Amino acid sequence: MTAQEKVLITGGCGYVGTRLVDEIIRQTSWDIVICDTLWFGNFTQESNRIIILKKSVSELIQSDLDSVSMVVHLAGIPNDASAMLNPALSWEVNVLHTAHLMRLCEKSESVRRIAFASSGSVYGVSAEERVTERVDLFPISTYNKTKMAAERVVLSYSDKFKIYIVRPATVCGFSRRMRFDVTVNMFVGQAFTNKTIRVLGGDQIRPNIHIEDMCQVYLHLLCEERQVEPGIYNAGFENLSIRTIADQVSVLTGAEITYEQSNDPRSYRLDSTKLLETGFVPKRKIGNAMEEILKKLERTELIITENNFSVKWLKDKINSLEEFTYPI
Numbered sequence: 613m614t615a616q617e618k619v620l621i622t623g624g625c626g627y628v629g630t631r632l633v634d635e636i637i638r639q640t641s642w643d644i645v646i647c648d649t650l651w652f653g654n655f656t657q658e659s660n661r662i663i664i665l666k667k668s669v670s671e672l673i674q675s676d677l678d679s680v681s682m683v684v685h686l687a688g689i690p691n692d693a694s695a696m697l698n699p700a701l702s703w704e705v706n707v708l709h710t711a712h713l714m715r716l717c718e719k720s721e722s723v724r725r726i727a728f729a730s731s732g733s734v735y736g737v738s739a740e741e742r743v744t745e746r747v748d749l750f751p752i753s754t755y756n757k758t759k760m761a762a763e764r765v766v767l768s769y770s771d772k773f774k775i776y777i778v779r780p781a782t783v784c785g786f787s788r789r790m791r792f793d794v795t796v797n798m799f800v801g802q803a804f805t806n807k808t809i810r811v812l813g814g815d816q817i818r819p820n821i822h823i824e825d826m827c828q829v830y831l832h833l834l835c836e837e838r839q840v841e842p843g844i845y846n847a848g849f850e851n852l853s854i855r856t857i858a859d860q861v862s863v864l865t866g867a868e869i870t871y872e873q874s875n876d877p878r879s880y881r882l883d884s885t886k887l888l889e890t891g892f893v894p895k896r897k898i899g900n901a902m903e904e905i906l907k908k909l910e911r912t913e914l915i916i917t918e919n920n921f922s923v924k925w926l927k928d929k930i931n932s933l934e935e936f937t938y939p940i
Contacts, residue, residue: 618643618722619834620680622669622713623687625654628729630789632684632827637661639831645680647672647687651926652919655788669709677720682834685713685766686729688758691793692876693923695755706758711765718772727776727830728766731759732819732848734779735880742883745779745844752878763844774842776833781819781848781882783826785901786908792920796820796898799858800905801916803867813874814855819848819882822896832892840890848882849894857898864902 619636623629624646633656636642646656646664656662665676669687677683688706689695695702710728717723735743736750751757763777784796792801795818799809821829829847833840858869908914919925 616641616643617681618645618679619682619684620645620647620677621684621686622647623685623729624648625650625656625664625789626652626686626690627787627789627791628783628823628826629686630655631785631787631823632686632830633657633662635824635827635831642682645676647676652789669705669713672713672716674716674719677716677723679722680720681722681724683713683717683723683726684729684830684834685710685726688729688762689755690791690922692733692753692755693793694926695753695758697923697927699754702754702758703761706755707761707765710762714765714769718769723773725774725776725834725836726766726769727778727833728763730763730777730779731756732779732781732846732880732882733878734760734763735882737877738880741881742885743846743881744883745846745886770842776840776842777844778829778833779844779846779882780826780829781821781846781850783821783823784898785823785896786904786914787823790914790920791922792916793922795854795857796861796901797905799861800865800902800909801920803861803865804906804909805916807865807867809858809861809867809869811854811858811869811871812876814853814858814871816854816874816876816879817851817881818854818857818878819846819880820850820852820857820898821848822894822898822901824896825849825894828895829887829892832890838891843886845887845890846882846884847887848884850898851881852898860899861902864899864906 625648644662689702734749736752
């Protein structure tokens, strides 16, 4: 991959960001600037190629983008439940902060490529067998709607940069900045801790992607030598029911499964043919994620704490947050 480039990663100390930084260090010679409030801590490796700016995206200034040629915008309020803690603030962070970042990129003399982490959940409830990038969006939650609006903001600069909108499936797998509030990870955590998996609903179909493949998607799109066509790309490779995921964890761990009603109707499949046609090859399965997480829990290399759950970690703090200071 191209040497002597610099990438800005917003939310670079987050769940995906921490692993992405690892992969950039391992596979490239790029220098890395991370913008993150460190609300959940800093689990990035030490490297003289990394600069960490402890600030919100809204606090970025023009000089922070000096010599930056690529931007990966991961920062934002992470899921439906977190967004509902303060919907107005969620719009500010996910949309207005994005607009601020794009204005800085526009004034930059070095930025050429931008990847934005949207969400596969922007499709909402879809009965389509093949949910391609051409399917109409039907966002049904505040989080989904803010992601759709942020996409529009980023895409409005398509005449100025190579822009890649990524609509990820639910990410799973181990990260030093771990999350146990996403389906696969949550079920493994429940099975290990309680010997019981709690399923809400069960028939909803959700796409999934291993965190290692998620990181490789960003590297694949941003690598200038590959010359991947800018645009919108789904990123998800296992479309499974919640029940099926729970069954897999149960077989692995021996945990029992309990079922309750769910008020979350989201059910959709992602078709990632467009991404695969660019030459991307996924290498990991959700089964790999389950095994990795379970082994680390068994070896006490991973301990479940409150900051592994976004809503639990944020709900006691959000009322004290002021405008444009929501943690990312």
